[in-house]
Amino acid sequence: MNLRPLPPDLQANPRLDRWVGIGSGGTVDVFIGKVELGQGIATALTQIAADELDVPFTAVRLTMGNTDICPDQGVTAGSWSIEYGGMALRAACAEVRRLFVREAALRLGVEEDAVKVEDGKFYAMPGAPVLSYADLAAAVDLTCAPSGNAVPKDWRSRKLCGMKVPRTDYRGKLCGAAYLHDMELPGMLHARVVRPPSYSAQLIRFDADAVRAMPGVECVVVDGRFIGICARPEEDAIAAAIAAHGIGTWEESADLPEETEGQTWMSSLQNETSVVDESSAAISDNVRG
């Protein structure tokens, strides 16, 4: 038996019912500690889970980012939702599927290897008795840790991953559904950052109280050359930020090169060279030359 290292997100959330819940009515709940911001991960993660559990795409009910019930997977950023989150979900689903296959084998009186799973149904041979996830759910305990030896399916036997599946979030988004950052919390303020007028401009003088006295302003933060303004409503934060920029006295210095010097200036900076690919060395020499 080969013990495979579990994906980090599964190691950090090592209980299968944190990831998957199979209801006695046959519902397939999948929980994920990432949120759909328009990257399409709700669709992609559903593809991954449905493939690994061998249930129809439409059978999966995905719950995202609910910190009470979803695994803690840190931030939703970069490409981690699929690379880490997706691989953890795939491994968790492989574990769940394996536990259900084990239970099905007992009931069908066959070896685990002989159990086939298709469309959420477990059977030993065509025409033989068929069991569903719902039939087995009461007997399978998912409050356990992953075993580490449930091997995800071979990529060739996946039916949904790699296929074009219509995005599950488009109908809502294209009809005006809110994004996560549209969420409004009680007492929430709106903020704006005041940008320095140039790259290394320093803030010499700033009358924060003058900004604090502006309509709607609740709080002004000054830290070095950083100015942040919180206000309500949002338009008052914007107006105060514009005013604050003018109120500040900035000292600017010409520390960026002329546009025409861009190429030479870049390579004159402190740099670190590393070889990415030996075969392309000749090409990069040409480019440099």
Add this chain to the structure above:
Amino acid sequence: MRQPIRLSVNGAECGVAGEPATPLLYVLRNDLQLKGTRFGCGNGACGSCTVHVDRRAVQSCNAPLRSVEGHAVTTIEGLGRPEAPHPVQQAFIDEQAAQRAYCITGIMMSIAALLGRTPAPTDAELLEALNRHLCRCGAHLRILRAARRAATLMGAKR
């Protein structure tokens, strides 16, 4: 000075308290909770906040409240609903013409306005209408396909 202002949004009359110079965008999103009008740049550079004012596409971040008093404002929520999308929305769903989709509601408002006055636009006319919109995900070709499909869908309805 904040003052009561009467607006007509998606066919409903509503009263808000605002400064006449406040851009319509913030009132739609924060006072009326119509989040489908997206805040992209707030500077008239991206087109995400496009709505209709009397069926014309207008960037709501550049439309002071006083300029829309007495005019009919339509937002994406007034264009169609998930269970009954407008043909333009249906075309974008059919073509999966988005990635993040944040810019698309504004884009669809511009296309709907164009198709309202020019039912069978040329590609040049489509590009002209889309010229005020930025899509940084690069869904441009799908957006064009969806716009053409929308014209066909709306033509078939007439």
